[in-house]
Amino acid sequence: MTELIAVTKAAVRAAHWHSDQRRKGAAQEPYVNHLLEVAGLVAEATGGEDLNLVIAALLHDSVEDQERTRAEIAAEFGEDVAALVMEVTDDKTLPKAERKALQIHNAPHKSARAAILKLADKTSNLTALALSPPAGWSMQRRADYVQWARDVVAGLPSDNAFLHRRFAEAVAKAERSAV
Ligand code: ZN
Secondary structure (H helix, E strand, C coil): CCCCHHHHHHHHHHHHHHHCEEEECCCCHHHHHHHHHHHHHHHHHHHCCCCCHCCCCCCHCCHHHCCCCCCHHHHCCHHHHHHHHHHHHCCCCCCCCHHHHHHHHHHHHHHHHHHHHHHHHHHHHHHHHHHCCCCCCHHHHHHHHHHHHHHHHHHHCCCHHHHHHHHHHHHHHHHHHCC
């Protein structure tokens, strides 16, 4: 499978798997916009040198949000992609507050590649929060979300300068919109 075929195949899978899902923001963007944004950030952050990480970015919410399985991803895209997706998947059997605390707690133990994916994910989420906050979120709730994202990112073992710059820009935008 050439790289281009693999990545477009993953994009098509992502679009189908998340076809009924919308972002939480008031604009209700199709969820695939988020997946493409994260994949684009990962591709740029790695200079286009890590195909499997870009594929994992496209599929990173498919187990958590769409109940796809690790085995299904491994069968189609290989073990490396499946392992990366699982590394950024929360355990949805746990209450939300616990999952959020665990993300902070587990951040330092991520692999360098998963750390890049998580950094891109948080960057995309904060950019969306700034541009189109969820209806009904108070300023305090927005500010708390920004702080939580910063706490997760602070623990990640990645010094990727491009992503840290993009994350800082997203934080600044989100903080400006939350006052
Ligand atoms: Zn995500």
